[in-house]
Amino acid sequence: MALWRSRRGVRSFVLFATLMSVCPLLWRPILHAWGPAASALQPSYLPALETARERYPFDPGPLEEVRARRPDEVLIGDSMALRVDPDRLGHLTGQSVLSLMRFATGSAHWYLRFKNYVVASGAHPARVIVFFRDTQLTDPLFRLTGRDRFSADREAIDLEPQLNAAVEAHTHNPWFRVHGWIDTLFAVERTRTWTDPALSTWASARVAGRVGRAQFLDDMNASFGLDHLRPFEAADMAESDSAETDFKARVPISVLPAMLELARASGIQLAFVRVLRRPDRGFPPRESSRLRQYVRSLRDYLQSQGALYLDDRDVHELATLRYDDGDHILDEEIPRYTDLFAKRLAGASR
Amino acid sequence: MIFHSLDFAAFFLIVVTVYWRLPRRAQNLWLVAASYVFYGYVHPWFVTLVFATTVADYWAGRGMADWPEKRRLFLGLSLAANLGMLGFFKYFNFFAENVHAALTLAGLDVPRTTLAVVLPVGVSFYTFQELSYTIDVYRGTLTARRSFFDFAAFVCFFPQLVAGPIERASRLLPQVEQPRVFSWVAAREATVLMVWGYFKKLVIADNVGIIANKVFGLKDPSFEVLWAGVFAFGIQIYADFSAYSDIARGTARWFGFDLMRNFHHPYFARGPVDFWRRWHISLSSWFRDYVYIPLGGSRRGRWFTARNVLVTFLLSGLWHGASWNYVLWGLYHGVLLVAARLFGRWPVTSTLMLRVLTPLRIVGMFVLVEVGWLMFRETDIRFLLHDLTLSPWASTTLQRQTGIYLLLTAAAYSLPLWVHGAWEELRTAPARTVKAPPQRWGWVAAQAVLCGVLLATLLVFRSRTSLDFIYFQF
Numbered sequence: 151m152a153l154w155r156s157r158r159g160v161r162s163f164v165l166f167a168t169l170m171s172v173c174p175l176l177w178r179p180i181l182h183a184w185g186p187a188a189s190a191l192q193p194s195y196l197p198a199l200e201t202a203r204e205r206y207p208f209d210p211g212p213l214e215e216v217r218a219r220r221p222d223e224v225l226i227g228d229s230m231a232l233r234v235d236p237d238r239l240g241h242l243t244g245q246s247v248l249s250l251m252r253f254a255t256g257s258a259h260w261y262l263r264f265k266n267y268v269v270a271s272g273a274h275p276a277r278v279i280v281f282f283r284d285t286q287l288t289d290p291l292f293r294l295t296g297r298d299r300f301s302a303d304r305e306a307i308d309l310e311p312q313l314n315a316a317v318e319a320h321t322h323n324p325w326f327r328v329h330g331w332i333d334t335l336f337a338v339e340r341t342r343t344w345t346d347p348a349l350s351t352w353a354s355a356r357v358a359g360r361v362g363r364a365q366f367l368d369d370m371n372a373s374f375g376l377d378h379l380r381p382f383e384a385a386d387m388a389e390s391d392s393a394e395t396d397f398k399a400r401v402p403i404s405v406l407p408a409m410l411e412l413a414r415a416s417g418i419q420l421a422f423v424r425v426l427r428r429p430d431r432g433f434p435p436r437e438s439s440r441l442r443q444y445v446r447s448l449r450d451y452l453q454s455q456g457a458l459y460l461d462d463r464d465v466h467e468l469a470t471l472r473y474d475d476g477d478h479i480l481d482e483e484i485p486r487y488t489d490l491f492a493k494r495l496a497g498a499s500r
Numbered sequence: 501m502i503f504h505s506l507d508f509a510a511f512f513l514i515v516v517t518v519y520w521r522l523p524r525r526a527q528n529l530w531l532v533a534a535s536y537v538f539y540g541y542v543h544p545w546f547v548t549l550v551f552a553t554t555v556a557d558y559w560a561g562r563g564m565a566d567w568p569e570k571r572r573l574f575l576g577l578s579l580a581a582n583l584g585m586l587g588f589f590k591y592f593n594f595f596a597e598n599v600h601a602a603l604t605l606a607g608l609d610v611p612r613t614t615l616a617v618v619l620p621v622g623v624s625f626y627t628f629q630e631l632s633y634t635i636d637v638y639r640g641t642l643t644a645r646r647s648f649f650d651f652a653a654f655v656c657f658f659p660q661l662v663a664g665p666i667e668r669a670s671r672l673l674p675q676v677e678q679p680r681v682f683s684w685v686a687a688r689e690a691t692v693l694m695v696w697g698y699f700k701k702l703v704i705a706d707n708v709g710i711i712a713n714k715v716f717g718l719k720d721p722s723f724e725v726l727w728a729g730v731f732a733f734g735i736q737i738y739a740d741f742s743a744y745s746d747i748a749r750g751t752a753r754w755f756g757f758d759l760m761r762n763f764h765h766p767y768f769a770r771g772p773v774d775f776w777r778r779w780h781i782s783l784s785s786w787f788r789d790y791v792y793i794p795l796g797g798s799r800r801g802r803w804f805t806a807r808n809v810l811v812t813f814l815l816s817g818l819w820h821g822a823s824w825n826y827v828l829w830g831l832y833h834g835v836l837l838v839a840a841r842l843f844g845r846w847p848v849t850s851t852l853m854l855r856v857l858t859p860l861r862i863v864g865m866f867v868l869v870e871v872g873w874l875m876f877r878e879t880d881i882r883f884l885l886h887d888l889t890l891s892p893w894a895s896t897t898l899q900r901q902t903g904i905y906l907l908l909t910a911a912a913y914s915l916p917l918w919v920h921g922a923w924e925e926l927r928t929a930p931a932r933t934v935k936a937p938p939q940r941w942g943w944v945a946a947q948a949v950l951c952g953v954l955l956a957t958l959l960v961f962r963s964r965t966s967l968d969f970i971y972f973q974f
């Protein structure tokens with residue numbers, strides 16, 4: 151066959167391909183010689199997602215706070231939960247309200263916060279309110295991979311079997327397997343956790359010296375905080391695609407059943423609030439029929455499981471709120487939202 | 501489908517394996533089918549657009565061949581079909597918003613009309629590629645093709661469909677029509693190009709892109725922070741776009757095609773004219789041949805030349821996007837070129853002096869290009885005006901340190917780009933002869949190790965945030 155006519159060509163290509171593929175293996179001896187000791191590696195609490203690596207320690211701060219304050223109501227979510235002022239809500243409802251919101255998180259983080267902080271505290275608040283957008287509740291991988299991967303370390307304990315099972319249902323496919331093989335073979339993630347801070351350490355030491363480096367990085371990060379950013383209209387979360395809106399298929403492979411089960415066992419009522427995404431000239435944004443169907447199924451499911459469900463789309467007044475960037479409302483609108491929310495919560499509880 | 505996805509890896513392996521087992525005619529059909537799958541992977545309706553313009557331009561070409569006396573009519577139909585589609589999807593909202601703003605300014609109260617429609621990716625690229633066919637057929641420099649599938653393969657050839665290089669019909673069509681021969685040497689060179697392209701995209705462009713995005717997201721950046729962000733953006737856009745071109749060229753080579761080189765180390769340009777010989781070569785040469793020269797080129801004196809340059813670059817700016825900042829960017833480069841033509845006669849003839857001054861010219865041109873990138877990246881004119889008034893004396897120590905930190909980080913990520921550029925510049929300097937790479941075992945091994953090191957670095961230093969290719973939006 152013409153393809154194999156040139157033996158020399160084939161041989162040179164095989165040599166080329168082999169040498170090229172072998173080179174990344176060099177990370178192993180490099181890591182062995184100069185990297186962190188193997189004893190620093192811990193088995194992951196999500197073995198379905200990654201191999202052993204150094205992890206950030208569990209942050210007990212919120213757990214201690216829940217224990218100390220013993221709130222009646224707890225707020226959980228990402229920046230969407232910022233639309234409620236917990237002090238104002240507490241004042242309006244006569245309850246003590248504690249916010250455990252954390253930026254750039256997803257349903258996996260909320261499950262961990264609920265389990266490892268709220269339930270583990272033994273404080274037994276009457277209600278935990280979770281703020282979410284569209285299909286986030288049935289997408290456990292949202293913000294659990296990529297640049298936000300390590301943030302869950304702070305709220306996970308040594309073993310997280312329910313979350314791992316949900317993750318495994320998503321990673322049990324050829325793409326994740328290929329990714330896993332490459333990671334294992336070339337020790338990619340292990341090397342990355344070692345090399346990731348190297349450039350930042352080098353550059354910050356050049357600028358601020360070894361001593362002032364850490365302070366400089368803190369100050370610099372603060373100068374890029376939300377209050378220094380331009381108002382952007384684009385949201386940080388894309389519209390849900392059709393695969394994500396298949397509720398029946400998604401719910402068993404999410405953390406939602408585990409969260410509801412845990413709430414039942416602990417005698418805590420869960421309330422889920424679907425926030426209104428950025429309105430379009432005073433009206434809620436358009437939604438696909440698939441998403442509408444998904445939301446109906448989600449509402450029925452949650453209510454059948456004894457949870458409260460509130461949808462901001464149902465309240466026309468909320469579409470008139472002024473928005474800041476993406477799906478965030480302006481700070482000035484927080485009191486108005488909180489007042490409305492307190493009324494709706496009281497109505498829904500009756 | 502995007503190049504940096506596992507879906508593409510699987511797609512590529514299947515398509516290339518089947519391709520080389522088919523006879524030539526079937527190869528073209530297979531390429532058309534694969535290209536439509538590639539293009540319609542996320543939005544299948546995009547395929548109807550590329551198919552519709554393919555049919556329109558094929559018939560326009562046939563019409564010109566069969567009824568030469570009506571050539572002008574068929575060319576008009578082709579222009580209307582291609583530019584009409586481009587105008588509708590890309591410029592309608594821009595036009596409508598500006599008309600609305602003008603009428604409001606005149607005191608008229610008219611309802612605002614905009615279209616909520618997704619801009620089909622690559623539409624600016626393939627419409628220009630198709631126009632090169634119909635215009636060349638109209639001019640008589642190219643014969644109209646009979647085979648619809650050969651023509652369709654030329655239009656939708658997937659490696660370069662979405663973001664170029666914008667190939668000329670006279671260059672790519674003969675390659676589509678001739679039998680292709682598989683070569684392991686070409687496959688190896690293709691792999692080198694692809695690895696280098698992926699490295700530039702995932703390690704350089706995506707990492708410095710985060711810096712640029714952060715800086716251009718600030719309400720009130722300081723002078724140092726802003727220009728560190730502009731520097732990062734300059735690196736990002738070059739690494740990102742040239743990465744796409746390299747991956748496209750490498751992918752095409754696996755199929756036996758030779759696509760044109762789209763970039764030639766533009767940041768080593770000695771002046772504006774030199775820059776446009778090195779940056780997005782396929783587009784700048786398209787505008788030269790189909791806009792600048794038909795307008796009269798440099799044939800009618802310096803003022804007509806200046807007018808032609810400005811019109812060409814204004815259109816080139818508008819090609820990039822339906823926004824005034826792109827128009828401004830185009831005009832800025834037009835003005836630089838006119839100034840270079842009017843005042844840029846280099847008085848130094850001594851070789852030694854030229855050698856000494858060359859680095860200064862390179863740095864000077866790089867600074868001018870960076871000013872252009874500020875206009876390109878800053879889509880809000882109010883912010884642009886604010887940026888241009890920033891003073892280096894108004895910054896705090898933290899702002900200065902932040903600027904230096906960002907600059908150092910962007911410079912560190914872009915180091916391989918500069919080293920590669922300098923190496924190729926020295927290798928291909930006019931005094932030296934360009935040699936084809938030797939095919940000895942030692943060379944193959946060196947090439948493999950270099951690619952292996954790039955691959956190893958890519959695995960570990962690739963950005964955790966994957967950004968879209970910038971030129972997808974055009």
